[in-house]
Amino acid sequence: TYPMFERFAPVHGPLPREAYRQFMQFAGEGNLGSAEAPDFVKLICEAYLLPMGLMQRRGSEYLVSSRLDQHELVQLLTPLLDHHPSPRRVYEHLAAPVYGLVPDQIHLLLLTLLIQGEIDILKAGKSFRESYDALPNPLQYDQIVPGSGLNVNQLRDLQVLCEGFDIKVPSQWSISAQKRAIGQLKNASRRQRDVLNAFHSKLQGLGETSALSREVESCIQRWLALEKGEHELQGFQQFLFEIGSAAGFVAKASELAVLPAQFDSLLRETQRYRHLFGFPCVAHCHDTQVTEDLKKIGSPPSLADVGVSTSGGGNRSSRMTSGLIGPLK
Structure with a gap:
């Protein structure tokens, strides 16, 4: 009846309420896959999310799968989201043949998608993010809706940044496409931060606290805003707030990028x-x-x-x- 169950079967029994509380709390504070995560979070990653293919192991840490929108279980759920289904309807759908997912698997699938910004779980208009301490079970909520992505102005800024830093602009700005583009922007950020940090150290080594040194430090700090937030979209929104103008930041960052070699x-x-x-x-x-x-x-x-x-x-x-x-x- 459930021929697909073994492909995603967990390697641990039912989880206590405290495991879910720690999972949500740590998601708001740090990287879920971190080696420093609490024991329950590590257990969830190893015993549930890894077998389900929602996470991948990298050394002592775990990474959320890069293309969640193409994951088999996510694609099973996606057609329902346009109708803003009740959680009970979703649980029935995922527990039915041929997958036969157990409640803990469905909980964690939904919470992973929630944390990644792909969906929201609402009760009286309030998100699970705000209410999980009092109402930790998604079945206690009213509806599941698609996650809200960037608004029109933010998408325009994202496109300017992609073009400015040689990142391919997707043909359609789905939420997953937005997150992939922001992920590539974060990679560009890390590369430039490495170069600028070395340059800043060299300026400091000369005993200078010049306007140039301050501008380099300011650029580094603005790039770091991308690392904030629970997921890529939140980090990007904070980044836009920090930089003010996307076009202005591209110009300034590009200008600073050539200075270390010139220096x-x-x-x-x-x-x-x-x-x-x-x-x-x-x-x-x-x-x-x-x-x-x-x-x-x-x-x-x-x-x-x-x-x-x-x-x-x-x-x-x-x-x-x-x-x-x-x-x-």
């Missing part, structure tokens, strides 16, 4: 200038014309006076080079 080149150029002006024949030249010309040059500005500029490469190089001379003397 190394300019540092070498500065050392060459130091060497040149250090020659006694230049520093203590008897030719009054040379002496006068050197005086006209004046003292070079500190790097602290040099801002990030979007002007042409030659002008920027000369300004930054002169800015580097001062602190390195």
Whole structure:
């Protein structure tokens, strides 16, 4: 009667109420698959979500499957969601042949989709997220509805960011497509943060607390907003709040991205200038014309006076080079 049950069968018996409480609580505080998760959360991942294919093991941690929308059990549920079914209707559907899922499996399938933003479980208009302490069983709720994705303006910003960071724009912005794009944006964020963190450390190592150093740090902090929230959509919404303008952030991040390589080149150029002006024949030249010309040059500005500029490469190089001379003397 239930030929598909073995494919998703759990390896543990019924779970206590406390396991579900910890599962939801930890989902709001950290990564469900973390090696630091409470014991009940680890048990759920290992004994239920892993056999069901909702999570995958990576080392000592677990990752939510990247394409939940294509998961067999999710596709079994999806046609019902347009009708905003009662949880009881969903449980009956998933417990019927040929899958015959047990209540704990259905609980965890629904909670995983809830945490990932794919669905919401409502009672009197309030989400399971707000009420799980008092009402921990989805069967106590009124209806299950599709998750709410990004609004039109947020989708427009996401597209601007995707185009700005060479991420493929999907043909349709389904919730899963939104989350995949945000996941790729997070990967781009981590790559740039690694580069900018090293650059920031180099600036700090020169004893500089310049506007440039502050801009680098600000960009890193804005990227970090993507890591906040229970799932990708929440993190992205926080990120949009932090950056203000998607187009402006793309321009600033792109500008900062090229500076570390330029900085190394300019540092070498500065050392060459130091060497040149250090020659006694230049520093203590008897030719009054040379002496006068050197005086006209004046003292070079500190790097602290040099801002990030979007002007042409030659002008920027000369300004930054002169800015580097001062602190390195």
